[in-house]
Amino acid sequence: xxxxxxxxxxxxxxxxxxxxxxxxxxxxxxxxxxxxxxxxxxxxxxxxxxxxxxxxxxxxxxxxxxxxxxxxxxxxxxxxxxxxxxxxxxxxxxxxxxxxxxxxxxxxxxxxxxxxxxxxxxxxxxxxxxxxxxxxxxxxxxxxxxxxxxxxxxxxxxxxxxxxxxxxxxxxxxxxxxxxxxxxxxxxxxx
Numbered sequence: 786x787x788x789x790x791x792x793x794x795x796x797x798x799x800x801x802x803x804x805x806x807x808x809x810x811x812x813x814x815x816x817x818x819x820x821x822x823x824x825x826x827x828x829x830x831x832x833x834x835x836x837x838x839x840x841x842x843x844x845x846x847x848x849x850x851x852x853x854x855x856x857x858x859x860x861x862x863x864x865x866x867x868x869x870x871x872x873x874x875x876x877x878x879x880x881x882x883x884x885x886x887x888x889x890x891x892x893x894x895x896x897x898x899x900x901x902x903x904x905x906x907x908x909x910x911x912x913x914x915x916x917x918x919x920x921x922x923x924x925x926x927x928x929x930x931x932x933x934x935x936x937x938x939x940x941x942x943x944x945x946x947x948x949x950x951x952x953x954x955x956x957x958x959x960x961x962x963x964x965x966x967x968x969x970x971x972x973x974x975x976x
């Protein structure tokens with residue numbers, strides 16, 4: 786029996802586990818950046834599962850202002866590791882340049898998707914459960930309020946209807962398509 790049948794489950798497992806951990810590091814980075822509640826149980830969970838590698842990286846990589854540089858380096862390294870392992874398991878080789886561009890593209894897509902779903906969930910919660918108190922809700926508000934308040938400063942609510950979520954969703958869709966085109970162009974230049 787050929788060992789090739791293990792390739793797809795191995796790719797799935799590597800991609801899923803590394804993607805979940807990258808997602809956790811990204812959320813920790815974002816919550817720290819927007820100064821979300823440190824004592825929130827979800828924040829504490831994210832801190833505990835991401836602390837060991839970040840503690841090591843912070844010895845060598847300092848923060849730049851409010852930006853946790855070690856989290857960015859960890860996410861990029863894990864995304865590149867995931868892309869490399871998947872390529873190797875698929876039997877292809879990948880250069881460092883294309884791998885770096887692919888990894889940055891994946892991280893930017895994740896960042897935009899987090900904001901996309903956070904804004905959608907927040908809008909839905911405001912319609913169906915406006916008074917809900919849950920640890921996830923407070924983090925959701927901490928994450929989305931900076932963006933929404935910027936848009937509200939430009940486009941105030943009209944007749945009591947807040948259009949800022951819609952503007953942000955359109956903006957995220959535009960930026961995603963713009964980034965996708967740019968990344969495809971850069972990949973074509975590298976080969």
